[in-house]
Amino acid sequence: MKVMCAMSGGVDSSVAALLLQRAGHEVVGVTMKLWGGDSDTGCCSVSDVDDARRVAQQLGIDHLVFNFGDDFDQHVVDPYVDAHRRGTTPNPCIECNRSVKFARLAERADLLGFDAVATGHHARIGQTDDGRLTLERGHDAAKDQSYVVHMLDQAQLARTLFPVGHLDKSEVRSLAAEIDLRTADKPDSQDVCFITKSDGRETFLGNRIPFRPARVIDTAGDDVGTVDAVELVTVGQRRGLGLPGGGPKLYVTAVDVEQGVVTVGADDDLLDQGLLAEQMSWVDGAADGAVLVQCSAHGAPRRAIVRLVEGDSSTVEVTWASPERRVAPGQSVVLYDLTDERVLGGGICA
């Protein structure tokens, strides 16, 4: 096959390209230039592009850089800022996968005659007996990234490859080390690529939206403190609320940006019976009934019953098997089957 391998300059995508090449595919490496501003890591810094290019050179494959900066601004950065403005907690890496890697890049690959796009994600694509494609957790449970690629459907899976999904991270690193790839020891990227460690989220958002102060009240409605920027407060947060020390631990249970009110309560006040997930996508059609639900990249899956909100597979009602800690609106809600291996679909917590 002719495969376009998205190369971020990290070890996973380096080894993905290596494995594709070893499998006999015709491989072209592509690094996406997504962000014009400062970046510690991700696909955008000159040294990451250097790494990707040098790995491609070592493997003897072509390497190109595509500029998808406009798409990234429009589909990832602007919605990220807007979500904070509305007081929700977005997951920009998932939006990047949805709108850039598996949409814009995949369409470009298609147009240019590639049979598939490969990435270095730790997830696996399988097939059922009747030929349907499945999206499964990566072999390395600690590095599993099925959560962030949950939006892939049958058509997309048919044209996607995850060459390192069946490997442990240590195996990925040893494969890279064996042939002395310069990325073999490169640390994993952790954070949002367009926000630098030195400036942080607060500075990034502060340059783009006006922060508004908010009252902090307890469940009885009494004022207990204030925050300078309601846009930076997340449900479940405990620190940075300007509350006096001592006393019982208090958590944010609700954020009302319009009214400028942050409500705090005890741990118990955070417990919910369920949630509503919107903008659902499905790997192989809508599912309902008993499932496992994961609400953060490395969060524990929790048992729940899902029910489609009538006549509409884009919204589901999730009812926890037993009360669970509240999920911040804006977070991705991903459904797995009861074996905790297969992704069924996912959406965004309302």
Added chain:
Amino acid sequence: MTVTYLDHAASTPMRPEAIEAMGPYLDVLYANPSGSHRFARRARQAIDEARDRVAAVIGCRPNEVVFTGCGTESDNMAVAGAVSAARHAGRTGVSVCPSVEHHAVLEVVEHDVHGHLVGVDAAGHVDLDALASTLDQLAADGTPADVVSVMTVNNEVGTITDLDAVARVVRRHSPDAWFHTDAVQAASWVEWSDVTPHADLIALSAHKFGGPKGVGVLIERGRAVTDRVDPIIVGGGQERERRSGTHNVAGIVAAAEAFAITAAEREAEIARISALRNALVDQLVGAIDGAIETVPRHLKNAGSAHVCIPGIESEALLFLLDEADVCASAASACASGAMEPSHVLAAMGVDREAALGSLRLSLGHTTTADDVDRAVEVITGAVERLRRPVAAHPGAST
């Protein structure tokens, strides 16, 4: 398969004579020209002779020629050096340039608190009325322009500036300003008599005219002879105290060789290459629905073919051309190698949709009619393919 190379504006192949001229200075004549022994004097003589040759072509005095490390350095020295010299003399240090300049000038002006940009017309020519009023306003504000920089030939779209007309505006509205021109793209295509008399500072780059990479020239004449801009690379002052660093002897010798050959062949090459360029553009515009010639050819240098092709993206087109061994470009690339949206097309008012499908083909001394035929065939085929609707895949979602 042979490569069809239509990216001469990025870099043109070295002249064989220039490659040959370098040889001895990479090999046996290795001495540092700033030394005091006879061996050093041989190298020094080579630089002196190169300087004479460049001056003869440009139509300036040899002591007005400064060898630098690249075209960007020459542009930086002209503009940043002028701003710095003005400030040392107690003036504000005000720089002015049109918004279509190469980044080597633009970055210096844009990032200075006293830098000012002037708009251009649809062909990329600096708006002379806007330039005049900007200069008047600056003078009225008590901060008259210290340096005005207007490129001779635009590197993306090929527009040639009437430097005489621009210089008149500068002299009239900002009589004390240095007038710099980035002539990096001009060396193969314009008569120096249309350039030299009008500018105080002129920047050149050897690898754009068949010399090696790593050699630039800054001409300092006119006002810049008595009123010097500041050097930007300081140290031993090896290059006539205008630029420091050991001379790139082989590169300088080769640059002068290529420069002389280019000048000698210019008239014939312009006739030959403009015919090829016209055939190329006519066939592309004729074969590709909606394709437009970005700037009318009578306003451009002979080697430049720039078209905008609606409904496609340059990056995708360049990939297919690259696969077919046709070398072309779109706008300028950033450090990562990604194509940046063109600031030139944006300044000219080309709409974004058309600008997304821009294609720069640049011809040069090695270009043949076969190159043109093959480029037309490959480009029209690639555009057709990119415009074909992508077949729906089984189970494709919307």
